[in-house]
Amino acid sequence: xxxxxxxxxxxxxxxxxxxxxxxxxxxxxxxxxxxxxxxxxxxxxxxxxxxxxxxxxxxxxxxxxxxxxxxxxxxxxxxxxxxxxxxxxxxxxxxxxxxxxxxxxxxxxxxxxxxxxxxxxxxxxxxxxxxxxxxxxxxxxxxxxxxxxxxxxxxxxxxxxxxxxxxxxxxxxxxxxxxxxxxxxxxxxxxxxxxxxxxxxxxxxxxxxxxxxxxxxxxxxxxxxxxxxxxxxxxxxxxxxxxxxxxxxxxxxxxxx
Amino acid sequence: xxxxxxxxxxxxxxxxxxxxxxxxxxxxxxxxxxxxxxxxxxxxxxxxxxxxxxxxxxxxxxxxxxxxxxxxxxxxxxxxxxxxxxxxxxxxxxxxxxxxxxxxxxxxxxxxxxxxxxxxxxxxxxxxxxxxxxxxxxxxxxxxxxxxxxxxxxxxxxxxxxxxxxxxxxxxxxxxxxxxxxxxxxxxxxxxxxxxxxxxxxxxxxxxxxxxxxxxxxxxxxx
Numbered sequence: 226x227x228x229x230x231x232x233x234x235x236x237x238x239x240x241x242x243x244x245x246x247x248x249x250x251x252x253x254x255x256x257x258x259x260x261x262x263x264x265x266x267x268x269x270x271x272x273x274x275x276x277x278x279x280x281x282x283x284x285x286x287x288x289x290x291x292x293x294x295x296x297x298x299x300x301x302x303x304x305x306x307x308x309x310x311x312x313x314x315x316x317x318x319x320x321x322x323x324x325x326x327x328x329x330x331x332x333x334x335x336x337x338x339x340x341x342x343x344x345x346x347x348x349x350x351x352x353x354x355x356x357x358x359x360x361x362x363x364x365x366x367x368x369x370x371x372x373x374x375x376x377x378x379x380x381x382x383x384x385x386x387x388x389x390x391x392x393x394x395x396x397x398x399x400x401x402x403x404x405x406x407x408x409x410x411x412x413x414x415x416x417x418x419x420x421x422x423x424x425x426x427x428x429x430x431x432x433x434x435x436x437x438x439x440x441x442x443x444x445x446x447x448x449x450x451x452x453x454x455x456x457x458x459x460x461x462x463x464x465x466x467x468x469x470x471x472x473x474x475x476x477x478x479x480x481x482x
Numbered sequence: 483x484x485x486x487x488x489x490x491x492x493x494x495x496x497x498x499x500x501x502x503x504x505x506x507x508x509x510x511x512x513x514x515x516x517x518x519x520x521x522x523x524x525x526x527x528x529x530x531x532x533x534x535x536x537x538x539x540x541x542x543x544x545x546x547x548x549x550x551x552x553x554x555x556x557x558x559x560x561x562x563x564x565x566x567x568x569x570x571x572x573x574x575x576x577x578x579x580x581x582x583x584x585x586x587x588x589x590x591x592x593x594x595x596x597x598x599x600x601x602x603x604x605x606x607x608x609x610x611x612x613x614x615x616x617x618x619x620x621x622x623x624x625x626x627x628x629x630x631x632x633x634x635x636x637x638x639x640x641x642x643x644x645x646x647x648x649x650x651x652x653x654x655x656x657x658x659x660x661x662x663x664x665x666x667x668x669x670x671x672x673x674x675x676x677x678x679x680x681x682x683x684x685x686x687x688x689x690x691x692x693x694x695x696x697x698x699x700x701x702x703x704x705x
Binding site: 319326328331334343348392396 | 605608611614619624627704
């Protein structure tokens with residue numbers, strides 16, 4: 226894949242982030258090209274989720290630059306001054322990505338259908354018919370056609386997560402972030418969710434997936450990024466990194482799986 | 483029998499005022515409570531502090547004292563003549579009652595709402611944010627409906643207490659049911675008016691219970 230600027234969907238440069246005295250991200254660089262699937266692995270507390278939260282505007286970075294779909298979310302000038310884009314652009318940037326949470330975060334008082342269509346209708350100003358059509362298509366893809374009028378509390382964890390993937394896909398984003406999408410699920414339910422993500426990978430959906438499912442990362446991701454202690458310790462083609470890690474730290478971590 | 487009939491008529495007449503105090507207090511105290519709750523949770527220190535103070539004082543002093551303060555305050559403080567103050571059919575006696583009740587109940591509601599709002603998981607806000615909902619949309623579409631369900635049992639408690647508290651308006655001689663009951667009891671030299679008043683309060687609250695249960699049930703389609 227050629228790396229001209231149009232093909233880079235996400236670019237994070239020299240990202241620093243601290244919570245109080247705790248430095249969680251110590252200068253992260255991450256580039257994701259269109260159609261690429263990047264898995265981020267590493268021990269808990271290594272900064273994976275924080276990185277994702279910074280990319281999805283849920284946390285503000287301390288310094289660094291983030292570009293999503295060609296729009297600059299934030300940048301740091303030479304004197305080290307950080308500036309974020311205005312609210313209008315931030316809203317536009319938010320429509321360019323989707324985020325799937327570890328614990329789904331579906332809206333419990335909305336039916337499955339409304340969970341998926343609400344943002345389409347009230348943020349993206351689509352008609353009810355249009356939104357329903359998009360919703361039906363996604364539910365079919367997620368094998369959940371029969372559940373459109375159910376409420377999240379009546380679904381299994383795996384089904385809820387598939388609904389939340391559908392919700393993230395509904396606005397046709399350029400990139401989808403997954404924050405440990407199967408960590409709240411038992412192995413049986415995990416399978417269904419991973420199958421859906423695999424399907425998306427086949428369709429060349431650009432994805433960044435924080436995960437502890439090593440074999441899944443190896444099989445589905447194009448590239449794996451191993452993070453620990455707030456830095457990227459090692460990154461490379463998925464299969465190679467898992468089967469033949471270069472760094473000692475990576476080897477120790479992978480030996481645990 | 484005749485006596486019971488006149489008692490019922492007298493109390494029924496006072497019951498209109500009881501219902502009036504009840505309804506107006508709910509009408510004003512719930513929105514005011516929401517506002518105080520928002521203020522209490524505000525990031526602006528001074529706003530939050532003032533709301534805390536408001537809640538602390540209104541909850542920490544007797545409602546009866548607050549009734550006196552609102553009713554007599556304007557005259558004692560500013561020599562204001564409240565005798566001619568009238569809004570529609572309501573004299574200042576009644577208006578003062580509504581003001582004191584609303585201010586007092588708003589403090590309780592504010593804390594109930596705060597409990598409800600703070601029990602919401604951060605994830606609901608985050609999901610709404612990344613989907614592009616504005617703050618107002620998030621509040622009214624995502625947060626408030628869920629908070630309503632969560633606070634309903636506590637709100638029922640307050641509403642039931644309010645029905646009974648309306649009897650405090652007697653201290654301002656508002657012609658509500660309890661005032662009438664006391665008058666009837668002393669003129670008849672009988673406890674019957676009190677028993678009848680008790681029945682009025684009880685059945686009103688039974689109705690409140692049934693209604694609140696219905697509302698709770700209507701929201702039980704999700705958990």
